[in-house]
Amino acid sequence: MSAHALGQLDANERRTLDAFGKVGLVASLIIGAVGLLAALALSAGDWTLFGHAYLTGFMYFLTVSVAALFFVIIQHLTRAGWSSTIRRIAELMAMNLPILGILVIPILVLHGGMYEWVHADPSDPVLGPKLVWLNTNFFVIRVVIYFVVLISLAYWFYSHSIAQDTDGDLAHTMTMQRYSGLMLVIFAITGSAVAFDLVMSLNPEWYSTMYAVYLFAGGLAGFFAWMILSLRLLQSHGIMTSSVNQEHYHDLGKWLFGFVFFWSYVAFSQYMLQWYANIPEETAWFAQRGATTHDAVSWTESGPWPILALVLLFGHSLIPFPALLSRWCKRILGVLTFWAAWMAVFHLVDMIFVIMPAMQMHETESTFTMQIVIAVCGFVGIGGFWFASLFWWAGARSVMPLKDPRIAESLAHENY
Amino acid sequence: MSEDHRAIQDPQTHLDAAEGATSWGVLAEFDDVETLLSAAEQVRDAGFRRWEAYSPFPVHGLDAAMGHQYTKLPWIVLACGLTGMLSGILLTWYTNATSFEGIPYALRGYLFHISGKPFWSFPAFIPPIFELTILFSAFGAFFGMLAMNRLPMFYHPVLKNLRFRRATQDKFFIGIEAADPAFDSSKTVDLLRSAGATAIEELEP
Amino acid sequence: MTTLSTDKLSGPIVDTTVDETIERPPLVLGETDFMDVTDSVCAMIENKAPIGWWLALLVSVSLFGLLQVLILFLVLTGVGVWGNNIPVAWGFPIVNFVFWVGIGHAGTLISAILYLFRQKWRTAINRFAEAMTIFAVICALIWPGIHIGRPWLPYWMFPYPNQMGMWPQFRSPLLWDVFAVGTYFTVSLLFWYMGMIPDIATLRDRSKSKIRQIAYGVFSLGWRGSNRHWHRYERAYLLLAALATPLVLSVHSVVSFDFAVSQVPGWHSTIFPPYFVAGAVFGGFAMVILLAIPCRKWFKIEHIITARHMENMAKIMLSTGLIVSLAYATEFFVAWYSMNRYEQFTFENYYTGPYAWAFGMLMFCNVIFPQLLWFKKLRNNMTILFLASVSVTIGMWFERFWIIIMSLTRDFVPSSWGSYWPSWVDIGMFAGSFGLFFTLFLLFVRFLPSVNMAEVRAVMPQAHGEGDPWIASEVHDRAKAMEREAHS
Numbered sequence A: 001m002s003a004h005a006l007g008q009l010d011a012n013e014r015r016t017l018d019a020f021g022k023v024g025l026v027a028s029l030i031i032g033a034v035g036l037l038a039a040l041a042l043s044a045g046d047w048t049l050f051g052h053a054y055l056t057g058f059m060y061f062l063t064v065s066v067a068a069l070f071f072v073i074i075q076h077l078t079r080a081g082w083s084s085t086i087r088r089i090a091e092l093m094a095m096n097l098p099i100l101g102i103l104v105i106p107i108l109v110l111h112g113g114m115y116e117w118v119h120a121d122p123s124d125p126v127l128g129p130k131l132v133w134l135n136t137n138f139f140v141i142r143v144v145i146y147f148v149v150l151i152s153l154a155y156w157f158y159s160h161s162i163a164q165d166t167d168g169d170l171a172h173t174m175t176m177q178r179y180s181g182l183m184l185v186i187f188a189i190t191g192s193a194v195a196f197d198l199v200m201s202l203n204p205e206w207y208s209t210m211y212a213v214y215l216f217a218g219g220l221a222g223f224f225a226w227m228i229l230s231l232r233l234l235q236s237h238g239i240m241t242s243s244v245n246q247e248h249y250h251d252l253g254k255w256l257f258g259f260v261f262f263w264s265y266v267a268f269s270q271y272m273l274q275w276y277a278n279i280p281e282e283t284a285w286f287a288q289r290g291a292t293t294h295d296a297v298s299w300t301e302s303g304p305w306p307i308l309a310l311v312l313l314f315g316h317s318l319i320p321f322p323a324l325l326s327r328w329c330k331r332i333l334g335v336l337t338f339w340a341a342w343m344a345v346f347h348l349v350d351m352i353f354v355i356m357p358a359m360q361m362h363e364t365e366s367t368f369t370m371q372i373v374i375a376v377c378g379f380v381g382i383g384g385f386w387f388a389s390l391f392w393w394a395g396a397r398s399v400m401p402l403k404d405p406r407i408a409e410s411l412a413h414e415n416y
Numbered sequence B: 001m002s003e004d005h006r007a008i009q010d011p012q013t014h015l016d017a018a019e020g021a022t023s024w025g026v027l028a029e030f031d032d033v034e035t036l037l038s039a040a041e042q043v044r045d046a047g048f049r050r051w052e053a054y055s056p057f058p059v060h061g062l063d064a065a066m067g068h069q070y071t072k073l074p075w076i077v078l079a080c081g082l083t084g085m086l087s088g089i090l091l092t093w094y095t096n097a098t099s100f101e102g103i104p105y106a107l108r109g110y111l112f113h114i115s116g117k118p119f120w121s122f123p124a125f126i127p128p129i130f131e132l133t134i135l136f137s138a139f140g141a142f143f144g145m146l147a148m149n150r151l152p153m154f155y156h157p158v159l160k161n162l163r164f165r166r167a168t169q170d171k172f173f174i175g176i177e178a179a180d181p182a183f184d185s186s187k188t189v190d191l192l193r194s195a196g197a198t199a200i201e202e203l204e205p
Numbered sequence C: 001m002t003t004l005s006t007d008k009l010s011g012p013i014v015d016t017t018v019d020e021t022i023e024r025p026p027l028v029l030g031e032t033d034f035m036d037v038t039d040s041v042c043a044m045i046e047n048k049a050p051i052g053w054w055l056a057l058l059v060s061v062s063l064f065g066l067l068q069v070l071i072l073f074l075v076l077t078g079v080g081v082w083g084n085n086i087p088v089a090w091g092f093p094i095v096n097f098v099f100w101v102g103i104g105h106a107g108t109l110i111s112a113i114l115y116l117f118r119q120k121w122r123t124a125i126n127r128f129a130e131a132m133t134i135f136a137v138i139c140a141l142i143w144p145g146i147h148i149g150r151p152w153l154p155y156w157m158f159p160y161p162n163q164m165g166m167w168p169q170f171r172s173p174l175l176w177d178v179f180a181v182g183t184y185f186t187v188s189l190l191f192w193y194m195g196m197i198p199d200i201a202t203l204r205d206r207s208k209s210k211i212r213q214i215a216y217g218v219f220s221l222g223w224r225g226s227n228r229h230w231h232r233y234e235r236a237y238l239l240l241a242a243l244a245t246p247l248v249l250s251v252h253s254v255v256s257f258d259f260a261v262s263q264v265p266g267w268h269s270t271i272f273p274p275y276f277v278a279g280a281v282f283g284g285f286a287m288v289i290l291l292a293i294p295c296r297k298w299f300k301i302e303h304i305i306t307a308r309h310m311e312n313m314a315k316i317m318l319s320t321g322l323i324v325s326l327a328y329a330t331e332f333f334v335a336w337y338s339m340n341r342y343e344q345f346t347f348e349n350y351y352t353g354p355y356a357w358a359f360g361m362l363m364f365c366n367v368i369f370p371q372l373l374w375f376k377k378l379r380n381n382m383t384i385l386f387l388a389s390v391s392v393t394i395g396m397w398f399e400r401f402w403i404i405i406m407s408l409t410r411d412f413v414p415s416s417w418g419s420y421w422p423s424w425v426d427i428g429m430f431a432g433s434f435g436l437f438f439t440l441f442l443l444f445v446r447f448l449p450s451v452n453m454a455e456v457r458a459v460m461p462q463a464h465g466e467g468d469p470w471i472a473s474e475v476h477d478r479a480k481a482m483e484r485e486a487h488s
Helices: A018-043 A047-077 A084-094 A097-103 A105-114 A128-132 A136-167 A170-202 A211-236 A246-277 A280-288 A295-301 A305-318 A320-325 A327-331 A333-361 A368-394 A407-412 B002-006 B017-021 B033-045 B062-066 B073-097 B122-148 B163-168 B185-194 C006-010 C034-046 C051-077 C092-103 C106-116 C120-124 C126-147 C173-206 C210-219 C227-260 C272-298 C307-338 C341-352 C356-374 C382-409 C424-447 C453-458 C469-487
Strands: B025-030 B051-054 B172-177 B199-203
Touching (some): A018 A368, A047 A084, A047 A170, A047 A211, A047 A368, A084 A246, A097 A105, A097 A368, A105 A136, A136 A170, A211 A246, A246 A320, A246 A327, A246 B122, A246 C227, A320 A327, A320 A333, A333 A368, B025 B033, B025 B163, B033 B062, B062 C227, B073 B122, B073 C227, B122 C173, B122 C227, B172 B185, B185 B199, C034 C173, C034 C453, C051 C126, C092 C272, C106 C120, C106 C272, C120 C126, C126 C173, C173 C210, C173 C227, C173 C453, C227 C382, C272 C307, C307 C341, C356 C382
Antiparallel strands (some): B025 B172, B025 B199, B051 B172
């Protein structure tokens, strides 16, 4: 335990992607294109359906990238030492926000078929007054602002971190630390607004003050899952084999566990409060998703959605919680990787759960199964481009912040 | 008053080999963590079994140096937690969602309609179930730790030793019991002294 | 005090608030060894009490006496002596309950959550933050106890077979409170006591008088610092921390459920659980800072609770304050976004209605004033930090006043509107609860170890063998270098 590394980097270790990166880039692009084309073909001209499926995949990776940005900010804010060797991966994931900023365009184009408020009658007693906020022009402007802000934040941290790779100047670290608090404030406001606008307004009558926290919690669980999977992938290609060790995985496992719990807490609170108060305009959202204790609603009106709700409850919360509880599970890489993959899948189930049932408000020929299949295609499509962007940003650069002042601490760190 | 505690600085040992048979064992004092760690390794390698290290705070690396097993305490806590959860589920279900015939009035469940909620309102029962899970687990962790450590134990040979009073303040000790098969009073004392003990004393039972 | 050479303890002045990238600031200052830490913490108990302590105790005990007299008056007369009315059936008692329970959250946060996050600086402050938690929860428990109408029947809240053939109603959030706050109190007490066992053993071994020796001897349970014991003890501590973390989250969430499960505009908001938790930590940290600033000065433990500790606490207070502010903003935005006339009216009423002054007070104390802590110079200034903590304590009390009173006085139907003003008994009892809190705290400081000596020893550079290269070498060297600089 004591003498391993002692804060010294292994000089022979590989820290660039090289050929693997090029293959990965091309493969991801192909997968992305195939996924989106499949979603297009399967939805057969039903643009509303395609839009929802596309939004599912989009929100999946947007929440992961936003969570990655949060992780980067919080590491600087708390002057964390354990995470310096793995922080670059999070920086790269946050730098996928630009590609998501491009991928949001189809949503802006298709939003007329997806968001009910676009066609709302101004004299409608419920929706009418809401058109002040929910109207196409303002919506597009806001989405553009959100992406400009988020991309700027991600780029600011990324560029400082990259610059430090060459000049090794400690001032970069000091600057990032000094402004991380302010950045977090900007991030929190923007992040909340993204959740309200892009997802919550799919059901414009419904509102929940907790909603942004809910998406954020799920996104962080997804982010830590992908962090573990990415590191395992890199290490299996002989990259960063010594600078990321069991202790880092153990910590990432703890974070993953923490956000499995936090998501459950937020999801339960949001559900229980609306279930208990039993106000029709609120419970309608859960009834649409089959998440209700009312027998008549759950098994007849919503079709198979109650099954998905139960799958989500067990898969995103009740099963991984005890599984990740043990220290042993987090320290055996095979086991941890399995649960990371599990959570990566169930983050998708979560996104399907919040987005796809909104299809019930639209005329559609498609069946439940078809909707799920197309949503998965949308996920694969966006995911392909997301990973392509990841490989592109990694490029020939080091996937570890080489001259971060806390590398030694990160390497010497131990969980006891 | 700190001078009083620092007064015991006489490093001489007054161990009488002839008395070894009636003694409980020997107690060696160490000044710093590193000496303690290396001494613990030497004692471990010399094949002792009935011995213990004492320190005023948990010393990391000492478990390995002494060759200790990882504690089973987490399993006790898990069992207690599951018991708590089950008790919570049974309690809420039995008292609020059942009313069995043939059970004495005072013990029967109490069905009561309130705000249109079903009798078995699981979302509303989660808070008490959760709290009972935590409560039982915490009892498991606290009382489990005490039981495994055999505490409270108000009598112990080391507690009678004056020098040992600094074990809870700033000094480190290793105590080897005479009952250990590898114990041999003069050899054991030599081992401890060569390992860097600043003082060695015999303990009465 | 005489035997402590103060120049050795306080040592050369090291500014630990300077941010470095490579080296971490030392957690304990001066040429301190294990015995120095032991001595300076035990001195708080073993030396004569400063005159200020006696004065503070006198004031606190008098206020506590006031509380007892007023409770007697209440029980003999009835709840009519309070300002509570219909529609404001939840007046001061519930405001005070939520206020005190909130303060009771910082202790377990410091003990448990900062422990899980490996924030080693917590060791200097966790003990008295935990004590503060226990005492704040005791203060909190008084209010629902005397608010139930017939305070001699509180056992009706517990599930036991009875001649009435009734069981508690588990669908009621008030019963969740009984379980949540009860569990929280029990677990916090265990956590606090377990953390103290090794330190009580230290006091036992230093005792001069027989009475002390026996008293500390009994409570130390025969602790002797055995390594096997430490191993299980540390594991139990980690497990308790891991259990206490979701518990802290759940307790104030359950308190928030009391409001949020209802349909009252201003109460029925899904963000209440995390927002209440953040607010509780915010108010709790303010109280820890309020207590830490005088304590570290009076008892000369500034080398253990260093300026860095204060700065870290200021930062946590600022960040939880910002979370609370974001929650306010979210609530206002969503109330507007919902275009629900009742929601909108309630929120407009906050800043235009009869209690607008209270809302303004809240905004100033909780949102505006703490922003001073953004500036390093200001948050390292103990006067400003003290004032900010006072401001937050006041602000967090007004937050509960805002939520409870303002929402209840204006509900859906104007015919059921009302107004609320506390009676002198309300105000006297609230002041009295501070008396109880400070009485308990002052007694604690004199009779139990206020700093976790065992844990502080463990974060000192000497405590590490070669196993921890970071702490053993670099930080220690850096601390030495800083001291040398200060000398020259």
